[in-house]
Amino acid sequence: MEITRLGVRVFTYTSFIRRGFGHSHPGPPNEARQTLFEIETRGGAKGYAFGVPADLVERTLKPMLIGENALYREKIWQKLSELQRGNGSTLSDAHMALVDVALWDLAGHAVGLPVQKLLGAFRDKIPAYASTMCGDADLKGGLTCPEAYADFAEQCKEEGYTAFKMHPWMPPVPGAPSVDRDIEMCVAVRKRVGDGMHLMLDPYHQYSRQEAKKIGRAIEELGFLWMEEPMREASVSSYTWLCNELDLDICGPETAPGQIWTRAEWVKAGACDILRTGVLDVGGITPMMKTIHLAEAHGMSIELHQNGAATLQALGAMQIPGRFFERGLLHPLIDYTKRTPWLATLEDPMDKDGFVHVPTGPGIGWDIDWDFIAANEVN
Ligand SMILES: O=C(O)[C@H](O)[C@@H](O)[C@@H](O)C(=O)NO
Numbered sequence: 001m002e003i004t005r006l007g008v009r010v011f012t013y014t015s016f017i018r019r020g021f022g023h024s025h026p027g028p029p030n031e032a033r034q035t036l037f038e039i040e041t042r043g044g045a046k047g048y049a050f051g052v053p054a055d056l057v058e059r060t061l062k063p064m065l066i067g068e069n070a071l072y073r074e075k076i077w078q079k080l081s082e083l084q085r086g087n088g089s090t091l092s093d094a095h096m097a098l099v100d101v102a103l104w105d106l107a108g109h110a111v112g113l114p115v116q117k118l119l120g121a122f123r124d125k126i127p128a129y130a131s132t133m134c135g136d137a138d139l140k141g142g143l144t145c146p147e148a149y150a151d152f153a154e155q156c157k158e159e160g161y162t163a164f165k166m167h168p169w170m171p172p173v174p175g176a177p178s179v180d181r182d183i184e185m186c187v188a189v190r191k192r193v194g195d196g197m198h199l200m201l202d203p204y205h206q207y208s209r210q211e212a213k214k215i216g217r218a219i220e221e222l223g224f225l226w227m228e229e230p231m232r233e234a235s236v237s238s239y240t241w242l243c244n245e246l247d248l249d250i251c252g253p254e255t256a257p258g259q260i261w262t263r264a265e266w267v268k269a270g271a272c273d274i275l276r277t278g279v280l281d282v283g284g285i286t287p288m289m290k291t292i293h294l295a296e297a298h299g300m301s302i303e304l305h306q307n308g309a310a311t312l313q314a315l316g317a318m319q320i321p322g323r324f325f326e327r328g329l330l331h332p333l334i335d336y337t338k339r340t341p342w343l344a345t346l347e348d349p350m351d352k353d354g355f356v357h358v359p360t361g362p363g364i365g366w367d368i369d370w371d372f373i374a375a376n377e378v379n
């Protein structure tokens, strides 16, 4: 399974999302670019991933990967991890992750099995939670006030979701961040959906300890399932302090750098009650499974960050400690089902009971729309 070729195809699509201050928001239709990364072996086996920068393939990945055995994912992850030191700005955790995802996709296609089965399957469907985008300033029909969040939570409940996670208003929205407004939103949502829906909060990421504790105490009384990233995740001691102050479960880290090693430190420091990991956050499925097993060995739950078929494959290979699939990010004005036009079928359709099913196709399980890519390819 010697890697003989790496390829990348760049194509355009119409996006309705704009990124601002590290968050996704609804935006006017705009032309965006996506890449299809391809790894091929001497025997013709192929694996894919979306989002690898074209220049990284030429500059870094080809010299690293050509000639390697595509089945040696652990060896390749270790090599990329070593290369990352001093090159973090050009070889990000996400870039590493996409190489690993393509290698898992290739392995699955080579044997005609979904990655879930290669990892060791446990379950074929996972309950989803609706993960909202951040609040809006004055967007008509948007998440502009606590009642708008309550309306959206009610809509999601009617669609079958059994859990709802809010990202409230964040800078530069005028008046954000606001502890009191975040609490007002949580009260309005709980009042609207009743006790039959799990609720979680993922507020402004740079609150002080006292602000985080005030919010935590308030949502404890509302029976929230967890709070995520209320403070800078670089301040591990603040999270240890917060976990000791609250009964509410604290879930993290999400964005803190350091991949599997940071997560081990958070467990050791008692900085989270529920661990957090993610394919892009820790450098791929290979290291993500290490964090899942770390949590399991400590009797801890772990929640996987972000949507996507690769996340679903891993969730299908564990019972505890991962409870939910983060479906999103959602917004009242965004048609979530139209966000990946390069896939012929949605990677994470949800059934009426609020479950998302692990894709059964080989590899990651994407149903790639080759005609769309060809029709929108750019040089
Ligand atoms: O707007 C975003 O992208 C969110 O802040 C992002 O990090 C989201 O994926 C998240 O926090 N999930 O838990």
Ligand SMILES: [Mg+2]
Residues within 6 Å of the ligand: 202, 228, 229, 254
């Ligand atoms: Mg989060």
